[in-house]
Amino acid sequence: MKTVSRAALAALTMTAVLLAGCGSDDSGDKAPADTATAANGVADLEAAAILDRAKAALKGAKSFHVKGVMSDEGSVTNLDLKVAGTDVAGSIEFGGAKLEMLSVGGHRYMRPNDKFWTMMDSSGQMAKTMASQSGKWIKPADNDTSLGAFFGAADIDELLKPEGTVTKGEAKTVDGAPAIGLVDSGDAKSVLYVATTGEPYPIKMERPAPEGLAFSEFGATFADIKEPAATDVIEMPKQ
Known part of the structure; x- marks a missing residue:
C-alpha cells in the first residue's frame, strides 16, 4: 500500500528554496468493534472485493485518523493525520524534521520546524531566513501541485492502492476487532487488516x-x- 514517498520529500526541498527567495473535540467511533459485533460478510469475499469494501466504508465514514510509522529506502517517517473528506490536519516527521500540514476548503498550509529548514540547507542560512516567521503557516499558491503527495491521505483510493495484486491473509483479532488480512504482492512486508464485523473499515x-x-x-x-487566522499565514506568490 502506498504512503508518503521520497519524491514528496524532494518536492518539499523545492518549496523550501522558493521560500528562502521570498525572504480537537473528537466524536465518533474509536474502533469498528465499538459499533457492532455482527459479521459484515467481507471474510467470505475475494481479496480485491474486500479492499473495495474497505475503501467504500472509509469514504462513507467521511472522516478518520491515521497514525503510525513507515519507511522508504531507509528513510523513517512518522505520520499523524486527521482526514475529513478532502480536508486534512496533522504532521509528518522524519529525521527530527517536522512538517505540520493543514488543508481546508481547497487551501493548503504547511508549518515546518527549525530542523526542517536546517535539513533543507545545511549551511543554516535558510533557518536564519525563516526564523522571523517561526510559528506561522506557509500557504503555497493554489496552483502549486508539488505538495500533493503530502496530502495524499485525503485520497482514500491512493492511500489504499496496492503496489501489486492483493490476496487474502490470515484472520485474527486486531485491536480488539475481528479482521481479515490483505497481502500486497508488491509490498510483501505489509498486511492491511479489514474489520469483519460492523463496517468493514481498514483497522x-x-x-x-x-x-x-x-x-x-x-x-x-x-x-x-x-x-x-490571516495574521498567522505567509502566502507564496503564484508560479
Whole structure:
C-alpha cells in the first residue's frame, strides 16, 4: 500500500528554496468493534472485493485518523493525520524534521520546524531566513501541485492502492476487532487488516516493528481542521 514517498520529500526541498527567495473535540467511533459485533460478510469475499469494501466504508465514514510509522529506502517517517473528506490536519516527521500540514476548503498550509529548514540547507542560512516567521503557516499558491503527495491521505483510493495484486491473509483479532488480512504482492512486508464485523473499515496496516499504520476515529469531527487566522499565514506568490 502506498504512503508518503521520497519524491514528496524532494518536492518539499523545492518549496523550501522558493521560500528562502521570498525572504480537537473528537466524536465518533474509536474502533469498528465499538459499533457492532455482527459479521459484515467481507471474510467470505475475494481479496480485491474486500479492499473495495474497505475503501467504500472509509469514504462513507467521511472522516478518520491515521497514525503510525513507515519507511522508504531507509528513510523513517512518522505520520499523524486527521482526514475529513478532502480536508486534512496533522504532521509528518522524519529525521527530527517536522512538517505540520493543514488543508481546508481547497487551501493548503504547511508549518515546518527549525530542523526542517536546517535539513533543507545545511549551511543554516535558510533557518536564519525563516526564523522571523517561526510559528506561522506557509500557504503555497493554489496552483502549486508539488505538495500533493503530502496530502495524499485525503485520497482514500491512493492511500489504499496496492503496489501489486492483493490476496487474502490470515484472520485474527486486531485491536480488539475481528479482521481479515490483505497481502500486497508488491509490498510483501505489509498486511492491511479489514474489520469483519460492523463496517468493514481498514483497522491497521502491519509492517515489521516499529513500522505500521493504525486507523481510528471513523466519522469523528476534528476541531483542529479549520482555517488559520490571516495574521498567522505567509502566502507564496503564484508560479
